[in-house]
Amino acid sequence: MPRPxxxxxxxxxxHCLCPLIPHLASRTRVLLLQHPSEVGHALNTARLAALGLANAELRVGERFDDLDALLADGACRPCLLFPGEGARPLAEVAAxxxxxxxxxxxxxxxxKARKLxxxxxELAALPRVTLPEGRVSRYRLRKAPMPGALSxxxxxxxxxxxxxxxxxxxALLRPFEALIQGQIEAMGEETFRRNHDKAERPG
Incomplete structure (x- = not known):
């Protein structure tokens, strides 16, 4: 019988994370487009972001037929957070x-993200923005697939x-840290150290 x-x-x-999830306001509107394969993932970090941000929306799917409507917000400038040719530093675009x-x-x-x-x-046509290099993920369960990869x-x-x-x-990272720590404790230190040396995926 599944646990409630x-x-x-x-x-x-x-192991409810809700007491750790904040409710933060932001000027930036965040639209999270989640591939269906991520929904059941133990570290569903896009869901944590959507729950913790007042101005965020999470959509699940592969093809988003209403994407034009979602992007048609004259008060905001749409951009895609994804590396690629022509991507500009986010700080430069924001300023x-x-x-x-x-x-x-x-x-x-x-x-899967490239498939989206x-x-x-409509996504591929958006201007792309990137984060500065050199950031280190707190996702300690497995090794990052490439330098600077973040959940x-x-x-x-x-x-x-x-x-x-x-x-x-x-403050958005509090439930994320608790989730990772709980999984490390559940698997045991020896198993954690063994898995930490394996290649990984972003979350």
């Missing part, structure tokens, strides 16, 4: 115009702190 789960954070009731950003964030493995861009041409939640926090400096958004 919290309907909000979707964690087992005995170029006083209007707030609409930050579109694909959520999935690198392969492929099947949604979706970590990337959103970093992006907001750049776009809305000096406002801090690191």
């Amino acid at each position: 789960s919290c309907p909000r954070c979707q964690r087992p009731e005995s 170029a115009d006083p209007r707030p950003l609409l930050l579109v964030v694909p959520d999935g493995t690198w392969r 861009l492929h099947v949604n041409p 979706t939640l970590e990337a959103v926090v970093a992006a907001l702190e750049i776009a809305e400096s000096p406002t801090r958004f690191d």
Whole structure:
């Protein structure tokens, strides 16, 4: 029989993260587009971001037929948080115009995220922004797939702190840290050390 789960954070009731999830305001609007394969992932960090931000929305799917409507916000400047040719530093884009950003964030493995861009041409057409190099993920369960790879939640926090400096958004990371620590304790220190040496995916 499955354990009862919290309907909000979707964690087992005995490990509910809701008391740790903040409710933060932001000028930046965040649109999280999650590949369906991520929904059941233990570290569903896009969901944590959506729950913790008042001005965030989480959509799940591969093809988003209403994407034009989602992006049609004249008060905000849409941009895609994803590396690629022509991507500009987020700080540079944020400083170029006083209007707030609409930050579109694909959520999935690198392969799945690229697929989202492929099947949604509206995404591929957006101006791309990137974070500064050299950031280190707090995702300690497995090794990052490449230098500077962050979980979706970590990337959103970093992006907001750049776009809305000096406002801090690191309170969003509290449930993320608790989730990771709980999984490390559940698997045991020896298993954690063994798994930590294996290759990994972004979250």
